[in-house]
Amino acid sequence: MASIVKRGKSYRAQVSLYKHGQHKKLSKTFATKKEATLWALEMELAKGEGKELAQRTTTFADFFENWIYLVKVNDVKETTFQNYVRTLGVIRNLFQDIQLKDLNDIVVQKKIDEYAKTHSRKTTHEVLLKIKTALRDAFARGYIANDFARLVKTRGENPPKRNKALSITDFKKLRKHVLQHPEDEFNLLLLLALETGMRRGELLAIRPESLYEYGIEVRHLISPTSDDTSLKTQMQNVMFLLTKKYMS
Structure with missing residues (x-):
């Protein structure tokens, strides 16, 4: 049964719990006796419904x-x-x-x-x-x-976007630069990103068997936080086509 004890200007309600051979007590302090009595009644009813009151003291x-x-x-x-x-x-x-x-x-x-x-x-x-x-x-x-x-609602402000899309002029400059310097592996990855829209993880997961005469078959991706190499979406074996001049 629940008990209510006056402590100074407040009231402490206490409910006894018994589960798996162990006795526990659930208590809470209120400003008025009425609030303490109501809470104790709610807890006793919850006990009768089999609710896990003992777990409610877990953080x-x-x-x-x-x-x-x-x-x-x-x-x-x-x-x-x-x-x-x-x-x-x-x-x-x-x-x-x-x-x-x-x-x-x-x-x-x-x-x-x-x-x-x-x-x-x-x-x-x-x-x-x-x-x-x-x-x-x-x-x-x-x-x-x-x-x-x-x-509960999400609040707060969205900060200004830090990533800005390249203008057509800048896009052409970048594309021209990477085409003129194919000896750098990073430039090759960048060119693939520009031409296909592949994700970073998909680019890093490219293997020789993924390459074809006119395209690249995407089968896996690499994540910096996981060993899982499956694709982010349900699409499998996506083929990105490249023109012949880029593959030659």
Whole structure:
């Protein structure tokens, strides 16, 4: 049963938990007895529904780490998994010791807004998507009481684009230069990029067996963060055609 104890000007509500032969206590302090009583009733009802109240004292950072290494590692490609691992560092820095039971949309929104002050809107959005996915999983398992993830929004500004497309004039100058200096391997890769639009990882993964008389068959890519060489999209064996003068 739950107990409510007056401590100075506040009230502490405490709920006893028992699972797998171990006794635990879940407690929270409130300004009024009414709030403490309501919370204790909600926790007792949750116990009766079989929800995992004991897990709610786990920090969000610890939950996220366990979640990515036990669940997501088998659900996503290696490159995507490494993005989750990098996000773990962000979450530990932002949420620190905040427990699952203390999370709500306001708490998470404040943390995301804090992160957005020093990061682009796109980067912030990518972090928030991973946080939302983890929160939905925690709710489905009964670790948090409400499915509030949809209420959290991405905010912040998009910085000016740092990469500007080449003008036609500059494009022609660059193309002329690399054609006149084919002895440099980098120039050859640059020429292939200009003529085909291949990605960097696809260029680096070119092998002799990928070359044909009038084109290059793209089968793999190389990533700096993963040993996974599969293509980014579902397209396989894409053929980029080159004119004969570039292949001669």
